[in-house]
Amino acid sequence: MNEGRLDAVIVGAGFAGLYALHRLRGIGLAARVFEAGGGVGGTWYWNRYPGARCDIESMEYSYQFSDALQQEWQWTERYATQPEILRYAEHVADRFDLRRDIRLETRVVAARYDEAEQRWRIETDRGDRVEARWCILATGCLSAANWPAIPGRERFSGRAWHTGHWPHEGVDFSGQSVAVVGTGSSGIQSIPLIAAQARSLHVFQRTPTYSVPAHNRPLDPAAADAIRADYAAFRARNALQPFGFGADLPRGEVGAQALEPAERRRAYEAAWARGGLPFLATFPDLMLDPASNETAAAFIRDKIRSIVRDPAVAERLCPTQVVGCKRLCVDTDYYATFNRENVTLVDLRDEPIEAIEAEGIRTTRDSYPFDAIVFATGFDAMTGAIDRIALHGRDGRTLGEKWSTGPRTYLGLATAGFPNLFLVTGPGSPSVLSNMLPSIEQHVDWIADCIAHVERSGRRTIEATRSAEDAWVDHVNAVGDFTLFPRCSSWYLGANVPGKPRVFMPYVGFPAYVARCREVVEKGYEGFVLA
Numbered sequence: 001m002n003e004g005r006l007d008a009v010i011v012g013a014g015f016a017g018l019y020a021l022h023r024l025r026g027i028g029l030a031a032r033v034f035e036a037g038g039g040v041g042g043t044w045y046w047n048r049y050p051g052a053r054c055d056i057e058s059m060e061y062s063y064q065f066s067d068a069l070q071q072e073w074q075w076t077e078r079y080a081t082q083p084e085i086l087r088y089a090e091h092v093a094d095r096f097d098l099r100r101d102i103r104l105e106t107r108v109v110a111a112r113y114d115e116a117e118q119r120w121r122i123e124t125d126r127g128d129r130v131e132a133r134w135c136i137l138a139t140g141c142l143s144a145a146n147w148p149a150i151p152g153r154e155r156f157s158g159r160a161w162h163t164g165h166w167p168h169e170g171v172d173f174s175g176q177s178v179a180v181v182g183t184g185s186s187g188i189q190s191i192p193l194i195a196a197q198a199r200s201l202h203v204f205q206r207t208p209t210y211s212v213p214a215h216n217r218p219l220d221p222a223a224a225d226a227i228r229a230d231y232a233a234f235r236a237r238n239a240l241q242p243f244g245f246g247a248d249l250p251r252g253e254v255g256a257q258a259l260e261p262a263e264r265r266r267a268y269e270a271a272w273a274r275g276g277l278p279f280l281a282t283f284p285d286l287m288l289d290p291a292s293n294e295t296a297a298a299f300i301r302d303k304i305r306s307i308v309r310d311p312a313v314a315e316r317l318c319p320t321q322v323v324g325c326k327r328l329c330v331d332t333d334y335y336a337t338f339n340r341e342n343v344t345l346v347d348l349r350d351e352p353i354e355a356i357e358a359e360g361i362r363t364t365r366d367s368y369p370f371d372a373i374v375f376a377t378g379f380d381a382m383t384g385a386i387d388r389i390a391l392h393g394r395d396g397r398t399l400g401e402k403w404s405t406g407p408r409t410y411l412g413l414a415t416a417g418f419p420n421l422f423l424v425t426g427p428g429s430p431s432v433l434s435n436m437l438p439s440i441e442q443h444v445d446w447i448a449d450c451i452a453h454v455e456r457s458g459r460r461t462i463e464a465t466r467s468a469e470d471a472w473v474d475h476v477n478a479v480g481d482f483t484l485f486p487r488c489s490s491w492y493l494g495a496n497v498p499g500k501p502r503v504f505m506p507y508v509g510f511p512a513y514v515a516r517c518r519e520v521v522e523k524g525y526e527g528f529v530l531a
């Protein structure tokens with residue numbers, strides 16, 4: 001148990017918390033990280049399910065703050081696996097001597113702002129009581145698991161896991177009858193591998209998923225060296241992209257409807273052959289114009305029909321919503337897995353799940369017995385981990401009360417009524433609609449520079465004003481509404497968690513966001529009060 005005074009407490013030892021510790025040390029602060037997991041790495045510590053990979057290419061999904069680090073680290077594949085990304089996080093923790101200030105297996109349960117002392121009083125589930133002038137929530141966007149509210153889950157007599165809490169020793173599905181519930185990224189990555197091992201696999205699908213092939217492969221050492229030869233320029237090009245990645249891939253210049261159907265199809269075929277999320281950059285208006293978007297959606301549906309041999313199964317796998325408004329998935333053999341004899345698709349639109357029973361899953365039509373159930377049901381995204389901390393700001397008001405109708409932040413970095421508290425990639429920042437690593441670094445750099453500025457100027461606190469926050473929330477919504485992103489029930493909107501307020505949380509547009517953050521500083525921390 002720890003008691004005492006620190007300059008800063010950082011909650012979480014994922015990529016955000018690790019870099020925050022490094023930067024805050026660099027400005028001379030005594031900082032400590034509390035991390036609930038048994039190791040560093042955040043989402044890459046927990047999500048150990050079969051097939052877990054990043055959907056951003058490995059040469060881009062990495063830190064850039066240390067050129068020595070980015071020169072020495074060797075990624076092995078186009079899209080890095082979870083074990084490789086976790087090794088990278090561990091390497092960073094060791095290389096920058098971060099571990100001595102990280103307390104593992106320690107969850108922050110409460111943080112109260114003491115107005116008289118102008119300090120945060122932080123409590124952990126191990127009984128630590130520490131005080132700090134600064135509190136940094138590096139809690140991650142995809143860290144609070146969303147267990148489905150299906151009656152009877154605890155009655156199941158077989159084994160059950162959530163993909164976001166996968167056992168460290170792995171799971172052997174050999175000879176087993178298995179269910180996977182959920183067909184988002186975690187489902188589509190794990191389903192082909194589970195199907196290859198299990199005796200039988202039933203996939204419980206509520207909403208069909210658009211997915212493009214990853215075409216994953218070993219990283220070409222010559223191509224990686226070419227990037228390393230001028231990594232800074234590569235990073236700078238990516239930072240100018242709307243979502244902060246993919247600068248060196250071909251991008252359409254004209255709207256999808258400007259081309260003849262055959263020409264448009266050739267463009268989609270080329271993007272499909274390259275693979276990955278940049279499929280959505282085939283035309284610049286795909287997330288702006290519903291008719292253009294529909295051309296991409298129809299192309300993917302045609303692909304599904306050409307891959308899946310049973311026409312009835314293919315139709316059930318064909319999504320109808322706007323493509324991209326739920327995160328586009330990147331897969332290896334997902335649709336082809338439904339050609340396997342041992343794989344069955346259960347369409348929950350026809351037969352919703354009624355309950356989980358001792359033997360398995362009961363829908364309105366049938367009872368399915370299983371040895372194991374995998375819940376690939378996602379996360380209480382962006383706010384879930386923050387909501388789970390009892391955060392009391394000025395006047396003892398809780399963040400939960402303040403955010404009861406949806407998260408409210410200024411720049412996704414701070415929230416009025418909670419002085420000296422910062423969020424890393426919080427709601428209202430590009431976060432999940434950007435390459436997370438550069439977004440994390442941009443946020444942490446902004447926060448560290450801000451703290452250094454406040455300390456240098458002899459002030460003690462900085463706090464977002466209510467009016468700046470209100471204007472920012474309106475702006476985030478206006479930009480979101482200009483796009484097709486809010487058009488379906490996604491976790492970007494909180495729509496996957498029953499009862500969660502529906503508010504579009506990420507800010508669309510990485511370069512504009514970075515420019516605005518810079519401008520706020522240039523204007524003397526416009527929208528903040530320094531006291």
Ligand code: NA7
Nearest residue numbers: 148182183184185186187206207327376377378379491496
């Ligand atoms: P996602 O993308 O939120 O996917 C969760 C899936 O689970 C999705 O298909 C959901 O269907 C389904 N789901 C959720 N609750 C239920 C219930 N109660 N019954 C049946 N099906 C359900 O989470 P992932 O972990 O796959 O991916 C999250 C992000 O991690 C991903 O976007 C990448 O950025 C990395 P729904 O679509 O809600 O109908």
